[in-house]
Amino acid sequence: MDDLKTGTRNKRGDWAPNEALETSPLFRLPPQLSKFPGWLPGYFLPWNVLFMASGAVFWTFLFPDLDRMKVLEWGWVLQILALNLVAVTLFYSALEVPLYLKRRQANRFKYNGKFPSDARNPAFWFGSQNAEGILRSLGTGVPIWTAYQVLIGWSAANGNALTLTFAENPLYLLALGLLVPAWHEFHFYCIHRLIHVPVLYKWIHSVHHNSVNPSPWSSLSMHPVEQLLYFSSCLIHFVIPSNPVIALYGLHYAGFGAVVGHIGFDRIELGREGGIDTHAYTHYLHHKHFEVNYGDGLMPLDKLFGSWHDGTPEAQAAMEERFRRKVARANR
Ligand SMILES: [Zn+2]
Ligand SMILES: [Zn+2]
Numbered sequence: 001m002d003d004l005k006t007g008t009r010n011k012r013g014d015w016a017p018n019e020a021l022e023t024s025p026l027f028r029l030p031p032q033l034s035k036f037p038g039w040l041p042g043y044f045l046p047w048n049v050l051f052m053a054s055g056a057v058f059w060t061f062l063f064p065d066l067d068r069m070k071v072l073e074w075g076w077v078l079q080i081l082a083l084n085l086v087a088v089t090l091f092y093s094a095l096e097v098p099l100y101l102k103r104r105q106a107n108r109f110k111y112n113g114k115f116p117s118d119a120r121n122p123a124f125w126f127g128s129q130n131a132e133g134i135l136r137s138l139g140t141g142v143p144i145w146t147a148y149q150v151l152i153g154w155s156a157a158n159g160n161a162l163t164l165t166f167a168e169n170p171l172y173l174l175a176l177g178l179l180v181p182a183w184h185e186f187h188f189y190c191i192h193r194l195i196h197v198p199v200l201y202k203w204i205h206s207v208h209h210n211s212v213n214p215s216p217w218s219s220l221s222m223h224p225v226e227q228l229l230y231f232s233s234c235l236i237h238f239v240i241p242s243n244p245v246i247a248l249y250g251l252h253y254a255g256f257g258a259v260v261g262h263i264g265f266d267r268i269e270l271g272r273e274g275g276i277d278t279h280a281y282t283h284y285l286h287h288k289h290f291e292v293n294y295g296d297g298l299m300p301l302d303k304l305f306g307s308w309h310d311g312t313p314e315a316q317a318a319m320e321e322r323f324r325r326k327v328a329r330a331n332r
Helices: 033-044 047-062 074-101 129-158 170-194 198-209 224-238 244-255 257-262 281-289 313-331
Strands: 007-009 015-017 267-270 274-277
Touching: 033 047, 047 074, 047 244, 047 257, 074 129, 074 257, 129 224, 129 244, 170 224, 170 244, 198 224, 224 244, 244 257, 257 281
Parallel strands: none
Antiparallel strands: 007 015, 267 274
């Protein structure tokens, strides 16, 4: 597949899309309703539908019975942990193996022309971005993610929270489900701005930013405090009336969905002409430039607060001008 039809590659081998990134038409000012129908399928497919389905399937078929979750016991807690460790390993590997290990599409549509595993990097444990990513993801990321899921299961089983049923509140829960990505983005934007405060950045968030050239296992390669904050988005379901499947969908959106921004490729090729657009460029630019795109562009928060980078030379110039002014202020 010719990736130079939709993008350009520089001398270093880095590929960038020709089209500027856009925030969703729904939240633009003024809202561009005419562009809404064209945007809508990409909102659901493939990722949101996948995580909605995984949330429902996990809760219905793979979680322990409600009766069993009434009492906190290691047996069922470890069962959910094991399920999650296997699921995350399989899902992340489904991207890592073909794209990075087998390099099935070489560097076509790859934002950074280089592969992280080609050179040892002393910033990482054992000099390996993948080794640290896997250890942090499975060592603390998935256990923390699981702890929130245990809280959801235990609370739903005891009727402390998450008590709405789809049979009695179908429209409300449907609307809540549709809002999951928007809430995730708003929550992520807030905690992300917080951990970019210099002292927090130094101790917490710099771990995640060691991946300047992110790959799938960079997704949850975070300090445990960041993982704790990141997954705390699900606590909203204990404040508003909600249902455990919606809460679990939110956590799947955060846990499985984290990989989407770190794929490193704009398009996953399928067959000769087919493919899946990843929408990963927004967050890639955050890893590349650090102080742009704190959110993923679903909501216009970066536009509102002046940190939006749409990939164009104009946005690059505006960002460099912001940096120049910041340095001048610091030196004053
Ligand atoms: Zn990231
Ligand atoms: Zn960051």
